[in-house]
Amino acid sequence: MKRFARIVAGCLASLALAAPAWAQSPAPAGVGVIDVSSSNAPVTGMQLFVPAGLDRQPRDRSGLAAVVAQALVRTPVHGVPLADAIAQAGGSVTYAVDGQETHFYLEATPSHFAEVASLFASALAQPAFDRASISSAAAHAADRAAQNNGDGLTVGVAMFRSVYLARTNARLSTWGNAATLAQITPLDAADFFRANYVARGAIIVGVGNPSPGLREGEQAITRELPDRRPSPVVVSRQLPVKARSRELITHRDVPAPWVVLGYDAPSPGAPDFAAALVLESLIGQAVGRGLAPPLVATPSEGERPVGSIYLFDTVPSAVVIYANGAGGDPTLAVRTVATVVQTLTASPLSEADLSLAKAQATGDFLMQQAALSDRSWLAGNFAREGAGDDYSSKVLTAIAAVSPVRLRAAAKRYFSHYVTSIVLPREGRS
């Protein structure tokens, strides 16, 4: 796999020889372009990150970033909503809204990728933010918010984020709520789009089959991003909650209780990152496998009563360990996690045990890159977090170098304090 990042502005001169089109139509200065293509991939993909995350929304417009993204993918292009037009061309478009950015993933057969990217660029050039479009997008956001409310893990993680990311509006929920969605106007959407769908802070990650259409697509999309900085992040005076024994409890329409433990964690560019990744794998994944039913095959995520997520996308980064009450007593799971953490902080792991833990962390990290959309998302996130161009091999090398002493130090530093979020079924549900 080829991996390299380049800042377009700095490379225009050298690109002029290989790709004259770039020289003729200079791309905006701030767009970072990363290539993680692989020659035997059957499809071509592209992840576009724009700095239009939750943290740039006004507080009373929670859900605005999602409404804008949804309206964009429903923008008519040649009379057909963008997502449908892309499907008809032999591709797909999806999006996700995170704390610091909104990212769109385009994918198509290699021979049709340029066409798909061109359709997307057309929508970027003339997004439909009329009243009907915004109303429809807000209704979609409300549906998604309702769906999320029935998912114990999503609710628990959102509760943790709301206090952990308290310094900025990245703490707001992705899909907003009925009250804030009702206030979003076409003007809000147009302003947010104009301010934040910009080149400075945007990243394009090309992934999969390196068809000629990938380069054409990058050019078409970067041309539509004006060369300016995004609007400022909305900050608050609230302090993030990182205290021991803090518990957040809510009731939702879920079939079983969920417990989510949230930990401070180093970002992908930090020196302790590899040690924290090994710990996350050891505490979340290995405990989950240990408490799973007695399967011969490796238990799937749904079969494990305990799991973990490294929140690479948040600033600061975090790790959550979660226990699903449908898979057994969540308090037993939490006690087991506490025992494992205690063991890890009490004395260094033996070299043999550490070797197993590293192998599992390596496997877990690689499996997160199996799908092209995930691989490109990780590449963009790691670039934003300062992990460098060749993030994957750097992380694998760093995992291999983790020592027992370093692992113990990271366990003490990052896994001794946590915030607990508990999601309980409403009364009347078992």
Next chain:
Amino acid sequence: MTHRLAAAFLALAFVAVPLGAGAATLHPARAIVETGDGPPLAAVELWFRAPSSGFAGPLVGLAQLAAESVAASQGHGEPLAALVQDRGGRLAIATFSDSVQVSALVPASSAVEIARAAFEDYTRPALTEDGFKHARASVAVEAAEAQADPDAQLRARLFGSLFSGGPDRFASLPTVAQLGALDYGDVVAFAKRAFRAENAVAVVVGVHDAAPVLEALGGSAKGEPAEPPAVSTPTSSPARIHGDSIAGPALGLAYAGPPIADRRAATAMDFLSDYLLARKTGTLVRAVAGVSPSASVGGQFITLNDPGILLVEVTGDASDAVRNAVESTLRTAEQPLDPKAFEIAQRQYVYHLLHDLQTVQAQADNLGWYAVEGAPSYAPFAGGEQGEYMTLARGLTPAYVAEVARRYFAATPAVTTLVPMPPAPPKAPGSAPQQEEKAK
């Protein structure tokens, strides 16, 4: 005293039962190794041509229990299941009506070791009592999960109705009672025949160098698995099944389709399956959403030796309105699409196909499935855009697709309707067991 002696003897017998001759020169009937330049992650798979319900008679779940017993036994070192996890990988074991798949997704640096261990453990298996017991507990968990899975419940009943004989008639996973009837001797006999090297297809995708993998597998043969393809006989008048299930309301239809030997027709059925059933764009998906937004539609054309099977599955709603929407949409497929609509559908079909082949695991699954079905060169991932499958896919025409739809949709499908299981009434002394389902 006699009892204790017998127990001691049995314990000895269970310690380790070597099944194969142990020749050092064994190799699979076919070995397929694809290198890659993606993340250093490799899929290592073994496929065996063997009926899920056993060779001798219908012993439902036998293949699954045998395959898991080998992976859980201390064969030639650490049990394969533990070894794969220790190397940071994930092991999966699946059985289909006519084949067994053992699949490990591992860091590429461990691919050679896992390929060697898996091949040795299966083709020269040494089963242990602990391994057998572990496998039985594991299959019991999987069987319980399948009971709560509406797709698995529908599929089991549809296949039972569509076929009058052969392994397709039976589910891959047993019920609790069926599992209890499988003993260690059944497992040993099955493993001895099914897991022979000459009955295996090995597939490894994602390594950077093919040579060490081929060496670990003992060579790069290009033969056919030793066992003949399984034969299942479809009935001309499948019964309509009405039953209940803890998995909730569901409706399913199954049609016998073209055999893999008729590759053009099988490709046309794949096209139809995508046109009707693709998650967002399928015409049948949209038709059902129009009458029941809460219903979920799935299904696929399963390419098999003979016959293939087209499955349509609706969960969450099994009402007459849903069934009418399904049946009327299927009828529309019997008329040729206009050229523009066909071009769009063809682009979507090719894209969905390629999208689903982007991971090393999916690529290995694809190559293994078609190889064990006897048509390795027809695998969609084989040969890329110029391969046999993609050439056939590009060559489809509206008239030919409609002709295939008319040919296979003319037969009476198997139809199953499931309703939610009512709460169990309090048991009266001496009452008869409740009838589970009835055929009409």
